Amino acid sequence: MIIKKRPAWSLPHSQVTPESVFLNRRRFMTGALAATAALALPGYGAAGSLPVPGEMLKYKKMPDWSTDEGLTPYEDATSYNNFYEFGTDKGDPKRYASALKTAPWTVTVEGECSKGGEYALEDILKPHDYQERIYRLRCVEAWSMVVPWIGVPLADLLTQFEPTPRARYVYFETLFEPEQMRGQRSAFSTIDWPYREGLRMDEAMNELSFMAVGLYGKTLPNQNGGPMRLVVPWKYGFKSIKSIVKIRFQETRPKTTWELIAPSEYGFYANVNPEVDHPRWSQKRERRLPSGLFSVNWMDTQKFNGYGDQVAQLYRGMDLKRFF
Amino acid sequence: MASSESRALGFHLSIAVLACVPGLILVSDMLYSRLGPDPGEVVTKSLGMAAFQLLLATLCLTPLRKLTGWPGWLRVRRMLGLFSFCYAALHVLAFFQFIIGWQDLWSSFTRRPYIIFGLIAFVIMVPLAATSSKAMMRRLGKRWKVLHRGVYIVAVSAWVHFLWQARSDVGEMLAYGFLLLFLLVARVIWSSAFKRRFVSGVQ
Ligand code: HEM
Numbered sequence: 001m002i003i004k005k006r007p008a009w010s011l012p013h014s015q016v017t018p019e020s021v022f023l024n025r026r027r028f029m030t031g032a033l034a035a036t037a038a039l040a041l042p043g044y045g046a047a048g049s050l051p052v053p054g055e056m057l058k059y060k061k062m063p064d065w066s067t068d069e070g071l072t073p074y075e076d077a078t079s080y081n082n083f084y085e086f087g088t089d090k091g092d093p094k095r096y097a098s099a100l101k102t103a104p105w106t107v108t109v110e111g112e113c114s115k116g117g118e119y120a121l122e123d124i125l126k127p128h129d130y131q132e133r134i135y136r137l138r139c140v141e142a143w144s145m146v147v148p149w150i151g152v153p154l155a156d157l158l159t160q161f162e163p164t165p166r167a168r169y170v171y172f173e174t175l176f177e178p179e180q181m182r183g184q185r186s187a188f189s190t191i192d193w194p195y196r197e198g199l200r201m202d203e204a205m206n207e208l209s210f211m212a213v214g215l216y217g218k219t220l221p222n223q224n225g226g227p228m229r230l231v232v233p234w235k236y237g238f239k240s241i242k243s244i245v246k247i248r249f250q251e252t253r254p255k256t257t258w259e260l261i262a263p264s265e266y267g268f269y270a271n272v273n274p275e276v277d278h279p280r281w282s283q284k285r286e287r288r289l290p291s292g293l294f295s296v297n298w299m300d301t302q303k304f305n306g307y308g309d310q311v312a313q314l315y316r317g318m319d320l321k322r323f324f
Numbered sequence: 325m326a327s328s329e330s331r332a333l334g335f336h337l338s339i340a341v342l343a344c345v346p347g348l349i350l351v352s353d354m355l356y357s358r359l360g361p362d363p364g365e366v367v368t369k370s371l372g373m374a375a376f377q378l379l380l381a382t383l384c385l386t387p388l389r390k391l392t393g394w395p396g397w398l399r400v401r402r403m404l405g406l407f408s409f410c411y412a413a414l415h416v417l418a419f420f421q422f423i424i425g426w427q428d429l430w431s432s433f434t435r436r437p438y439i440i441f442g443l444i445a446f447v448i449m450v451p452l453a454a455t456s457s458k459a460m461m462r463r464l465g466k467r468w469k470v471l472h473r474g475v476y477i478v479a480v481s482a483w484v485h486f487l488w489q490a491r492s493d494v495g496e497m498l499a500y501g502f503l504l505l506f507l508l509v510a511r512v513i514w515s516s517a518f519k520r521r522f523v524s525g526v527q
Contacts, residue, residue, distance in 0.1 A: 090362075189495075
């Protein structure tokens with residue numbers, strides 16, 4: 001499916017399937033009658049719906065910045081995660097992330113900016129109104145989801161630290177706390193913790209770049225990168241670093257975690273691109289989750305994950321096969 | 325009083341039931357929709373894991389027999405090997421169906437090193453499974469033994485196939501690697517050629 005110009009993305013929120021219906025998927029699939037009943041439910045908080053953990057957030061829906069594709073159910077988006085700080089199995093993050101303490105949470109801001117320092121998370125979020133953006137999330141492993149994120153545009157968040165003209169890149173770091181993150185305790189991990197990621201400044205300032213603090217209307221579950229994570233929807237999922245504790249503005253390009261481990265497999269840019277194969281996975285297609293066993297939910301992968309209109313100009317003149 | 329015949333049969337059956345367990349778990353997870361949002365991947369991985377574990381179990385039988393002196397272990401060797409082959413065949417089928425959807429076959433098998441090792445393992449398993457019957461054993465005579473030493477290549481290739489998939493944590497792969505290494509080294513040490521050369525004076 002091709003995402004067209006802004007207005008075409010728009011969709012009144014009432015058309016998005018209410019959370020309760022997704023949460024009740026199992027149940028409503030058990031019978032046609034139940035399905036009809038579930039679909040008829042009038043929205044949030046409907047009878048029989050499971051509460052979504054976390055605190056309710058106040059936010060504005062941004063239909064112009066949201067896809068109208070069907071959402072990946074809350075249960076799937078929060079139980080099938082790659083977050084190696086908690087283990088390499090997709091179920092590990094949900095299983096073990098409760099050990100993570102997300103309050104109080106301090107974010108260190110440093111480098112080429114005039115307002116660096118150590119900030120309490122609330123303080124850097126306070127000046128901003130939350131938005132909801134429904135983005136596609138494409139993993140390098142050839143599966144994808146559609147997630148309603150709550151957060152603030154990354155540009156707004158970063159601008160408050162007043163980056164200087166020398167800031168050409170922004171670097172992010174995940175918490176390093178082996179006591180809380182059991183994956184960091186593994187003696188056989190090849191990751192040099194903490195997890196590191198980075199963006200070019202113009203990528204970070206792009207309107208699509210988003211700093212999420214919630215999903216499905218509530219605060220981010222730990223396994224999804226609580227309390228604060230990046231969301232850059234035109235890049236493979238591993239760029240969207242989770243549980244961020246450090247932001248640094250730099251003049252030189254930072255080395256990122258996966259690039260350090262396997263530079264031939266994972267590049268700095270990691271833009272979604274069906275024309276550039278990964279040595280492990282073909283990137284031409286993706287399985288949109290949830291997928292069936294006997295009817296795999298195949299979709300053709302789109303260049304820049306379908307966000308070319310917003311981001312293609314960032315890479316004009318670059319050979320994307322070389323800068324993958 | 326159970327005769328030794330019926331005891332052997334009981335042993336055979338219990339091993340068969342155990343070898344079915346990974347498949348039964350998958351079927352029940354399927355029926356109860358416990359495979360998660362990407363069931364194809366889970367099924368592919370579980371089948372690969374079952375094939376590999378049963379292959380290692382098969383390789384444990386000769387050392388077990390040496391250590392315990394009980395010949396019964398060897399009576400389940402063919403069956404376990406065939407179970408491993410069945411899981412491997414289903415694993416490969418699952419790969420085609422769920423992971424690549426029958427597309428990009430050529431590039432999958434030429435450009436992805438970990439797949440190439442899986443393929444090597446599987447391709448060698450085929451003639452081993454095909455010649456596993458008693459009749460084939462008789463027909464091939466001495467050559468049967470030589471042919472079936474191919475199982476060591478299968479095991480090592482399958483392990484490399486597994487290791488190469490590690491993205492960041494190789495702990496599990498190393499654990500299996502040590503078991504495999506132990507099983508291979510034990511065979512070298514127990515081989516008559518090794519004994520003749522290094523321990524002839526003792527024994
Ligand atoms: C044509 C041959 C083969 C192909 C194309 C193949 C393909 C694959 C693929 C794609 C995966 C990763 C699944 C995923 O992460 O989604 C995998 C995993 C695996 N395969 Fe194979 N495979 C082959 C043969 C074999 C054989 C013969 C064995 C063992 C005897 C084997 C054992 C394994 C194991 C142990 C795993 C890892 C499971 C895990 O991570 O839990 N494979 N294989």
